[in-house]
Amino acid sequence: MIAVLGLVVGVVVGLVLQPTVPAVVQPYLPIAVVAALDAVFGGLRAVLDGVFDDRVFVVSFLSNVVVAALVVYLGDQLGVGAQLSTGVVVVLGIRIFSNAAAIRRHLFGA
């Protein structure tokens, strides 16, 4: 419940403040967002599996974001930033899909 509230509050704050993204963060923000989405879907699945744990969720969320940003940063330094970003997004996308499928099976039994 608090998580859902937090999501809503974050969206509202973002809409109200309309901040500009610092140039340093710009390349990593989209990937970080996708990674966080992956963590959130994983957490939701864990809730439905009955194995949700706050600590695990927080750690997985942060590590997802940090690792994703780190991979993109490394890719930029190596000159393969665009390709690596694509790769990360593809992997995270696959995970989001599989988590979404698990959630669906739990909720609808199909």
Added chain:
Amino acid sequence: MSADDGEGGARAAPDRGPRAPLRRLRTALRPRATRGQLLAGLLCAALGFALVVQLRVTQESGLDGLSEPELVRSLDELGDQVQSLELELSDLEQTRRTLESEGDRRQAALRSAQERQESLELLAGTVPAVGPGVRVSVVDPAGGVGRIRLVGVINELRDAGAEVVSVGGVRLVASTDVVDTARGVEVDGRPVTSPFDVLAIGDPARLSATIGIPGGVLDSLENEGATVTVEPREQLRITAVVDPPGAGDLEADPGAAQAEQDDG
């Protein structure tokens, strides 16, 4: 769908049953102000915030959201595009210049061809001519003026610069013949009788002076018993024309007309 897909981690699976997931969801939605729940809420808030910000950046920015390599690439592409467009531009300008100069050349060629055609038509006697000139009337009651005298008049006029000459309504061209026959003088096969009416276009003063030169044509004609009147005119019109011999040949080969004229 491997077992470790769930990022939420695993502790235990306490209850089972078809309705279990929904029950678990309800349990999870119940607010519990534990430290972990608050932290998770905070992270979700951060996610929502970042999501909205990123959406806005993506929507409003053309180039702002692009990474450095992407910017460099698009800059390169634009440079290539500019280069190829400039190349095309210079090509087209070159083509335009070529076409313009070609057009000029063609116009000049056309003009000179037209001028040439006009002068050749006058020489060939296929068009009427207008200009200042003289009218020479030779009244010859005795019939003493023959081919030789007539040709003398014509040649004198030509020498004096007459451009177009007609005798008794017959246009004189390079191929014109003047012959004596039993009935009199024939010019190009057409009989010409007294009074001989000679029209010549050229400088009137010069033409009349040539005719009237002492011991010239005028004197020799009067010696034959003829009366000669020379009448300078500011505007003389010679309408007599000759049919072009094989009109097609003449037009197709202007050099032939030139050659005929040279022969004369």
